[in-house]
Amino acid sequence: MEEKKKVMIDAGHGGTKDPGAVFEDRMEKDDTLRLALAVGRILEENGVNAVYTRSTDVYDTPYQKAEMGNEAGADYFVSLHRNAASEPGKGSGVMTLVYKTGRESEQLADSIQRELARTGYVDLGVIERPDLIVLRKTQMPAVLVEVGFIDNPEDNKRFDAQFDEIAAAVASGILNVIDDDMDRRPVEESDYYYQIQTGAYRIRSLAEQQLEELRRMGFPAFLVYDGTYFKLRVGAFKNLDNAVRMERELRKAGFPTVLLYEREVK
Incomplete structure (x- = not known):
């Protein structure tokens, strides 16, 4: 039996020593813990081993958190935060930080960032931050996700009103990368075919919106429901070259x- 992928989820800040950014009566450490646990539950439901730097309101240094990921042998490290501007209310949106672009961590960052932007947040992109210990000292692909600005009332309103969707977006971003890795393994050609996945949603209406858009543009799209996510798929190809051509058209x-290799349904 193949070993599960393991993801270390870091709820940023923690304890009385480090509440993180504070706005009015709201503390970053509380939002990040709530989100970390929700993301972890979704990952577990999808066959991923989710582990945490903290599951309660405790403090560990960034170095200790990086070491937790290393010692756990995690395949990925995802640190969750809320942003803050120098002047309250002036910042808005989501961004994902990496130690350096051009590495495997950028693929993870891109995937999470795309999914979060679909929830309605302003997309601030993927940014290099080589000074952050949880990105520099981790031995696996690591990202730090800033989920909206805690000092922006509109970002907070979205965080609360769409919390389940936001948690699902972060989890989907992680699962997309895990699926990509798993589905590229060598397999028996006769039993498998290629498909292209363009998104995964917990909310059916969001998936149907993209399904309609894909079909309107002439792509042979359909939905696959795995019990948790409504996944957008395009095509079913025995020939890899045909699948790659379709993937290029979708990207254009x-x-x-994400190019997947799926077992054929008999």
Whole structure:
């Protein structure tokens, strides 16, 4: 039996020593813990081993958190935060930080960032931050996600009103990368075919919106429901070259893609 992928989820800040950014009566450490546990539950439901730097209101240094990920042998490290501006209310949106672009961590960052932007937040992109210990000292692909600005009332309103969707977006971003890794393994050609996935949603209406858009543009799209996510798939190809050509067309049309190798349904 193949070993589960392991993801270390870090709820940023913690304890009385480090509440993180504070706005009115709201503390970053509380939002990040709530989100970390929600993301972890979704990952577990999808066959991923989710582990945490903290599951209660405790403090550990960034170095200790990085070491937790290393000692656990995690495949990925995802640190969750809320942003803050120098002047309250002036910042808005989501961004994902990496130690350096051009590495495997950028693929993870891109995937999470795309999914979060679909929830309605302003997309601030993927940014290099080589000074952050949890990105520099971790031995696996690591990202730090800033989920909206805690000092912006509108970002907070979205965080609360769409909390389940936001948690699902972060989890989907992680699962997309895990699926990509798992589905590229060598397999028996006769039993498998290629598909292109363009998104995964917990909310059916969001998936159906993208499904309609894909079909309107002439792509042979359909939905796959795995019990948790409604996944957008395009095509079913025995020939890899045909699948790659379809993936290129989808990318040209502006869709994020993951090329999957799926077992044929008999």
